[in-house]
Amino acid sequence: xxLNGSFRWxxxxxxATLVRGYAYRTYWRNFFHDSRDHSRALRAGGEARxxxxxxxxxxxTVGGELVRDGVSSSMFGxxxxxxxxxxxxxxxxxxxxxxxxxxxxxxxxxxxGGETVEAQISPKFGAxxxxxxxxxxxxxxxxxxxxxxxxxxxxxxxxAGFRVIPNPELKPERSWAYEVGLRWTVGRAMVDLALFQAExxxxxxxxxxxxxxxxxxxxxxxxxxxxxxxxEVRAGLPLGFSGNLGYTYLVPREGRIQNPYRxxxxxxxxxxxxxxxxxxxxxxxxxxxxCWSKGPFRLEARFRYASRVRQVKMYPQDERVPQYxxxxxxGMRRKGxxxxxxxxxxxxxxxxxxxRNLAPIRSFAVTLTAEL
Numbered sequence: 001x002x003l004n005g006s007f008r009w010x011x012x013x014x015x016a017t018l019v020r021g022y023a024y025r026t027y028w029r030n031f032f033h034d035s036r037d038h039s040r041a042l043r044a045g046g047e048a049r050x051x052x053x054x055x056x057x058x059x060x061t062v063g064g065e066l067v068r069d070g071v072s073s074s075m076f077g078x079x080x081x082x083x084x085x086x087x088x089x090x091x092x093x094x095x096x097x098x099x100x101x102x103x104x105x106x107x108x109x110x111x112x113g114g115e116t117v118e119a120q121i122s123p124k125f126g127a128x129x130x131x132x133x134x135x136x137x138x139x140x141x142x143x144x145x146x147x148x149x150x151x152x153x154x155x156x157x158x159x160a161g162f163r164v165i166p167n168p169e170l171k172p173e174r175s176w177a178y179e180v181g182l183r184w185t186v187g188r189a190m191v192d193l194a195l196f197q198a199e200x201x202x203x204x205x206x207x208x209x210x211x212x213x214x215x216x217x218x219x220x221x222x223x224x225x226x227x228x229x230x231x232e233v234r235a236g237l238p239l240g241f242s243g244n245l246g247y248t249y250l251v252p253r254e255g256r257i258q259n260p261y262r263x264x265x266x267x268x269x270x271x272x273x274x275x276x277x278x279x280x281x282x283x284x285x286x287x288x289x290x291c292w293s294k295g296p297f298r299l300e301a302r303f304r305y306a307s308r309v310r311q312v313k314m315y316p317q318d319e320r321v322p323q324y325x326x327x328x329x330x331g332m333r334r335k336g337x338x339x340x341x342x343x344x345x346x347x348x349x350x351x352x353x354x355x356r357n358l359a360p361i362r363s364f365a366v367t368l369t370a371e372l
Contacts, residue, residue: 014053021046039073057093076154082110101126109147118172120145136183144175152218162214171220174201188236197227224254240294248285252278277311299330315355323351338369
């Protein structure tokens, strides 16, 4: 089950606050002849945020988050994770054509009452320039932090003939990300093109520890880089239809970087020495959708494509295929409530994202949402 709630209060014309909370509980158990794995977990958290307009084109946002993850599982054992964060962001518009942003975030994670403590301060910078009424240029850079999950640290189970063993010494992922993009809007159509690059330290990936013993463990890859290009096209069509197309091309590499540099796009032709493809990444991804809406009704069909992955860790001799997946969703919205449905993998396409582990087959979901 899932429970969410939020409260927004406009203190005045220049100050607004938001408080939200949530709780999410899961339980599952296997009934296979060789597996009786089970897990019970509860994730609960909240956020408080204040947004203030100070004048002269300057606005400030400050807030904090608190999350508790508790799990009792045959695969993970019993563990508790507390994550706290505080953040502040300032946005300044020196002119109607320019917006500058600077932000700072502090993350801290405590596992099992203090056995493991991880923390990082992450800055962020951004700028948006309106070159014309139709064309907007943006650029950003920021430091990232992702602490390992309970599953990544403590999984102890058998999957597809391999034994996955815990790694309580797993360190957080740390990264720097850079992006420059251009958006063009004309009429009911929009085209967005972006170039991006992310530099990772201690990227968390599954590693084959022993082929003979079939041992796998989540571990920190020393160094990785992901760069690519992203294209998005959206258009409003006649008769209540709208279309969307998104394409991403990735070059994911891991290994030792020759002549390391800090500012990704300033030396975009740097070579990777002794590097190889990051496993389980598709270089080409395409998502396209067609949506129809009229009054309270909405219907959407979506197609997802991902090219065949070039690198895997466990069974490189196994056949690997691209992904062709069709999803269907829709719903009806009335005053006070919304009812919706979703069918994932409508055509029951069989593929794997990790060797010998079938990706989700066709599934159905119906959701009723009420506003109190």
